[in-house]
Amino acid sequence: MKNAKRSKNSSINSNLNVSGSIFIDMDANRRRVDKLLSDKWKIERELEQIQAECKHSKQVIKQVADTTSSSFRHVCESCGHPLGYLSPEEAVTFLKKS
Numbered sequence: 850m851k852n853a854k855r856s857k858n859s860s861i862n863s864n865l866n867v868s869g870s871i872f873i874d875m876d877a878n879r880r881r882v883d884k885l886l887s888d889k890w891k892i893e894r895e896l897e898q899i900q901a902e903c904k905h906s907k908q909v910i911k912q913v914a915d916t917t918s919s920s921f922r923h924v925c926e927s928c929g930h931p932l933g934y935l936s937p938e939e940a941v942t943f944l945k946k947s
């Protein structure tokens with residue numbers, strides 16, 4: 850058994866590519882995940898940066914989804930930063946309009 854493997858190994862150097870490519874695929878997935886996570890981090894930082902610099906000069910009412918439900922909020926039209934909940938009066942007015 851051992852001898853057979855050994856003789857195979859010495860004769861199939863070109864077959865190293867087969868096992869090599871499997872390793873490279875796994876590695877590529879890991880690298881893709883790493884890249885996506887780092888892109889995600891960069892994107893989140895960029896959004897934070899934009900929202901931090903934004904003057905939030907124009908508010909709009911939008912439906913914002915959070916973990917438990919979605920509700921109407923005041924958000925900045927420019928950067929999407931949530932600026933506050935609607936008062937009951939505002940909610941009524943908004944729902945009447947739409």
Ligand SMILES: [Zn+2]
Nearest residue numbers: 903905925928
């Ligand atoms: Zn803004």
